[in-house]
């Protein structure tokens with residue numbers, strides 16, 4: 558259930574940003590997660606709602622975008638999307654890979670008034 562810890566961290570950032578931007582209300586939060594973060598969106602959203610309860614982000618809509626896992630083969634240079642956790646180059650079958658995307662975990666933007 559790492560969703561709770563992540564929700565706490567991200568809600569702290571949301572509230573800090575809202576304060577810095579002098580918002581009186583946060584209406585929308587756009588969050589990016591890489592697939593490797595293995596978030597369950599429903600659990601995350603529930604945890605997030607709990608952590609922002611009675612704050613200016615209480616009524617914010619939460620939008621989650623999941624970024625697929627993309628890897629680059631160090632051996633042959635092929636880049637490919639990882640499907641079903643098959644961490645193997647689909648050209649030369651090497652397992653010597655660099656992660657290009659899939660580990661993201663950040664707030665893309667927040668909206669408010």
Ligand SMILES: [Zn+2]
Pocket residue numbers: 630631632633634635646647648649650651
């Ligand atoms: Zn390869």
